[in-house]
Amino acid sequence: MTNEEAARIVLKIFADKGTTAGQMIMKGALEHAFLTPDGRKVNELEDGVNRGIEQGWLQEAGDGVTLTAAGFAAMKQTG
Numbered sequence: 001m002t003n004e005e006a007a008r009i010v011l012k013i014f015a016d017k018g019t020t021a022g023q024m025i026m027k028g029a030l031e032h033a034f035l036t037p038d039g040r041k042v043n044e045l046e047d048g049v050n051r052g053i054e055q056g057w058l059q060e061a062g063d064g065v066t067l068t069a070a071g072f073a074a075m076k077q078t079g
Contacts (some may be wrong), residue, residue, distance in 0.1 A: 001040070003018065003048060003051035004051060005006075005048075006044045006045065006046040006047050006048025006051065007051035007052040007055065007057065007058075008048075009034060009040075009048060009051075009073060010030065010034065010045070010048045010049060010052055010058070010065075011052070011067075011074055011075040012075075013025070013030060013033045013034060014067050014071070014075055016033070016073050017033075019044070019072075020067070020072060021067055021068060021069040021071070021072035022067070023066065023067055024061065024064035024065065024066045024067075025064060025065055025067075026063055026064050027064060028063075028065050030045070030049075031045055031065075033045065034048070046070055047055050047058050047073060050064060051058075052065075052071065055070070055071075055074070056068060056070045056071070057070055057071030057074050057075075058071055065066045
């Protein structure tokens with residue numbers, strides 16, 4: 001899985017939870033949602049979050065990850 005693919009999966013998790021720009025998902029909940037299907041790995045999640053941060057889609061804050069306005073727009077395109 002590429003970092004971009006992992007980042008898109010993270011955005012889909014935000015979408016599935018009905019998250020809007022400025023809202024946070026706790027890292028534990030994000031990890032649970034990411035790892036549950038298809039034998040995904042923790043390092044893939046970390047790579048995806050880092051790629052999302054690089055793209056300006058996500059921000060890390062303590063124990064959570066926040067969806068930015070740019071991330072919300074990208075999430076809508078990811079669908």
